[in-house]
Amino acid sequence: MAYASSSNARFGEGAAGTLRLLGYLAAALLLMVADHRGGWLTSVRQHAGLLVEPLYWMAAAPARIAHAARAGLVSRAALVDENARLREQLLLANARLSRLEAVAQENHRLRELLDGKRGYLVSVQLATILDVDLDPFRHRVVLDVGSRDGVSPGQALIDADGVVGQIVEFTGRRSIALLITDPDHAVPVQVVRSGLRLIAYGTGERDRLRVPNIPQSGDIRPGDRLVTSGIGGNYPAGFAVGEVLRVEPDETRLFAVAEVRPAAALDRRGEVLLVWNVPAETEVGPPGTAEHRP
Incomplete structure (x- = not known):
């Protein structure tokens, strides 16, 4: 009830309240026309955006941190799997190489039994x-x-x-x-x-x-x-x-x-x-x- 009484006193039926309201409206119209015609408030908006940008960054920080953590975990898991697969392939390749060496030696002994008639x-x-x-x-x-x-x-x-x-x-x-x-x-x-x-x-x-x-x-x-x-x-x-x-x-x-x-x-x-x-x-x-x- 106190707020309503103050508002009525400021913008009531009296001449002072009416003049202030008209003054506010006139100032608002002048600012809108000036901004539309000359773009005078563009720099003000840009500076205000710079001031507010840290607030947006702070608001989005938790989401970015969660995304980076999830990507890091996925990349590490992929690297671990790839490392395990490459180790398995290396072991298999070494086993095959050992077998080929054994076969080559056996082939050499068989050729020696044939008196070398079929040279390499x-x-x-x-x-x-x-x-x-x-x-x-x-x-x-x-x-x-x-x-x-x-x-x-x-x-x-x-x-x-x-x-x-x-x-x-x-x-x-x-x-x-x-x-x-x-x-x-x-x-x-x-x-x-x-x-x-x-x-x-x-x-x-x-x-x-x-x-x-x-x-x-x-x-x-x-x-x-x-x-x-x-x-x-x-x-x-x-x-x-x-x-x-x-x-x-x-x-x-x-x-x-x-x-x-x-x-x-x-x-x-x-x-x-x-x-x-x-x-x-x-x-x-x-x-x-x-x-x-x-």
Whole structure:
């Protein structure tokens, strides 16, 4: 009741109260017009915002602190999990490395039992194809290297994709190579997946080899890759020969026969490599290159 009496006294029916009210209204209108026309109060609002900004920062501080704490916990948990996973992978890698070392040592001992006939290293020599035999029943090529370059009979030829053939004749500066697709050619092979050893024969067709006399129990199937087995000594072990296209029973139904697509580009290469084994006495590891003759 005292508040109401004071208000009535200030803005009552009297002339003094009315004049003060009109004065307040006039001042408010002038300030609004001045701010709208000239923007005089903009700087005042900016300074007032600067003064109030710490209050907003303090009000939002608890939320920011909680968010930072939660992010820190999540990041630490992720780092701990990643660290544990990497330690597990490291232990697994070390175990696999130890196993590979043991296998390499065992492989080395087995090769020593074979008197080192299948060495780890091979030597290579580049040769250029000078001519191709046009006889459809003889798949042969002429090379620009001969006995003066160290060529020897039976030496193997490869290209970037696999086995090409082997040397059958040579002179001082020239040599003739028999391609693996020639009907008179045979190469000892091994199935990469199962380790089964077989013999692949040429068929007289540039895109097909034949592997006969496969036992019924032989583990070979379409899609298997064949590589040289190294048996016989002419072809170093491990070079690609081809891919099995199909496996079917032969005429006797006692054995199976496989059709193989050669890995090498027999009709699209201008250069090949002559390769031969170099006995490795102390090396333990995958096949490498011991020497390169120009």
